[in-house]
Amino acid sequence: MTTLSILVIALYLLASLAALQQLLTERTGGRWPLWTLVGSALGLHLLLLFNEITALETGQDLSLIKVASAVSWLVSLLLTLLCRRLNGGILLPVAYGFAILLLLVNYLIPGQYVIHLEHHPLVLLHIALALSSYAVLLIASLFTLLLAYLDHHLKQRKRVAIPGLPPLLTLEHRVMQLIGLGIALLTLSIGSGWLFLTDPFSPLSSMKAGLSLVAWCLYVTLLWGHHYQGWRGKTLILFSLLGSALLTLAYFGSRVIIEVLLA
The missing domain is CATH 1.20.120 (Four Helix Bundle (Hemerythrin (Met), subunit A))
Known part of the structure; x- marks a missing residue:
């Protein structure tokens, strides 16, 4: 080291x-x-x-x-x-x-x-957008875990042990703001991947693009459901964590196949 x-x-x-x-x-x-x-x-x-x-x-x-x-x-x-x-x-x-x-x-x-x-210098733009979207949505997932913690303690009428946490509705609003920003970056990432990658139809690239697209659909559905159907609580938490898991699998699952399984 x-x-x-x-x-x-x-x-x-x-x-x-x-x-x-x-x-x-x-x-x-x-x-x-x-x-x-x-x-x-x-x-x-x-x-x-x-x-x-x-x-x-x-x-x-x-x-x-x-x-x-x-x-x-x-x-x-x-x-x-x-x-x-x-x-x-x-x-x-x-x-x-x-x-x-x-x-x-x-x-x-x-x-x-x-x-x-x-x-292929434009691939760097795709990488930057992909990592930025993943980072923002990962932060949203971390806030979602705080949301789940706060929601559980309020329902159990227990004292929240973590000082400085915002009110439940404020925290929920923060999560949706981050998800909205993450969706915008993820949209640009997916589009730039099709435009700039040299082999967008290879099996591993297709797997990454497919999982990213499924995650995008999940996040968009969550955003629509929150604004028009009033989805909150467990539904918001489930969709956010599932979307983050899909992106993790998309971005790192293919790399595990290349660097570990096929090494």
Whole structure:
């Protein structure tokens, strides 16, 4: 493991502890230590990803773990930027913890999957849209789990143990906002895949596109049902988590087949 990797892990760990301290003490001021730690961790993590992806002379290394680590970086970045607006402080240690876990896995289980973006630069746009849509919808799923927790405790008339959680309706509104943004990005991702991929009709590309399209239909149905049929509670939670599971299978299932089963 490189010195840079160790430094990034240490910064994420310190940022997680700072976020938990602010959450548990319900402090509203003095956030600069958290932002300093998080900003440093995100900046160095991005540098680490860039170095590892572009280290090969024959192309770019987009192995399964490196792509997953890139997603964790994007989730951490978006949650950090939106945590105050979305009341998502409780999710920050979760996001940073996943980033740490994937950095460790990248060290313990190294792998390579070489592509040549220099020959097809527009594929980079498709990758960026795909990862962005997945990150946004994954964040929506994390908020959905908070929604399920809050809904369960309110129905059981128990005291909510997590400080700083927004009201149930506010949290539900946040989830639907994220899903709407995720649908827009996923639409662009699917369209760009058909336009820019060199082999969109290969078995693995077709599987990824098919699962992504099913997830898109699921999310659109949820959005329609929420606005016009008043779907809430368990239905919203089920659709959101199922859509996230389908996208995970679409984005990483094909990579598992290539890098593990066919290796």
